[in-house]
Amino acid sequence: xxxxxxxxxxxxxxxxxxxxxxxxxxxxxxxxxxxxxxxxxxxxxxxxxxxxxxxxxxxxxxxxxxxxxxxxxxxxxxxxxxxxxxxxxxxxxxxxxxxxxxxxxxxxxxxxxxxx
Numbered sequence: 001x002x003x004x005x006x007x008x009x010x011x012x013x014x015x016x017x018x019x020x021x022x023x024x025x026x027x028x029x030x031x032x033x034x035x036x037x038x039x040x041x042x043x044x045x046x047x048x049x050x051x052x053x054x055x056x057x058x059x060x061x062x063x064x065x066x067x068x069x070x071x072x073x074x075x076x077x078x079x080x081x082x083x084x085x086x087x088x089x090x091x092x093x094x095x096x097x098x099x100x101x102x103x104x105x106x107x108x109x110x111x112x113x114x115x116x
Contacts, residue, residue, distance in 0.1 A: 001022050001023070001049060001097070001099065001100070002022070002023045002024075002046065002047060002048045002049065003017060003022055003023070003024045003025070003048055003049050003050075003051055003093075004024075004025050004027065004039065004042060004043045004046070004048040004049070004050050004051070005017075005024055005025070005026045005027060005028075005051045005052075006027050006039060006050060006051060006052035006053070006054055006057075007026075007027045007028045007032060007033075007034075008052060008053045008054060009026070009027075009028075009051050009052060009053065009089075010079075010085045010086060010089065011026070011028070011086075012085050012086025012087075013051075013085060013086040013088075013089035013090055014026045014086075015086060016086040016087055016089070016090035017090050017093065020090065020094065025046075025048065027039055036054065036056055036057060036060055037060065037064075040057065040060050040061065040064055040066070040072075041064075043066075043070045043071075043072070044064070044066055044067065044069070044070050046070075047069045047070055047100075048070055049070060049071040049072070049073060049099045049100060050070070050071070050072045050073065051073050051075070051093070052072065052073070052074055052075070053074070053075050053076075054074075055074065055076075057072050057074060058072075058074060058103065061103050061116065062103075065116075066103075066116045067116065068100070068101035068115070068116055069100070069101070070100065070101075070116075071099045071100045071101055071102050071103070071104065071116065072102075072103045072104065073093070073099055073104045073105075073106060074103070074104065074105045074106070075089065075092075075106050076105055076106065076107045077092075077106060077107065077108060078108070092106050095111075096111065098113075101115060101116055102114060102115055102116060103116060
């Protein structure tokens with residue numbers, strides 16, 4: 001899958017996803033300080049699934065009318081321990097393969113999805 005990891009997404013998780021064969025661009029390295037609107041447009045332009053802890057993307061995604069060619073995964077989880085954060089977040093992403101075309105919220109014990 002093609003992901004765009006927001007600046008607040010842990011580097012360990014980015015590395016784990018890349019190690020699993022996913023195409024991941026990390027905003028922290030590619031465009032630090034980019035505005036949320038630009039990040040969302042980037043995900044749309046490149047058909048990427050945005051990975052974020054930033055709740056602001058919910059409203060932005062609906063206002064932007066994102067197409068089904070991209071997606072947003074919002075993590076609303078307590079941050080795992082530093083030594084296991086990458087594996088824990090990558091494992092939650094690996095649980096499904098239908099992130100594209102949805103605004104998804106990963107919470108403890110459940111995943112909520114709404115079509116874009």
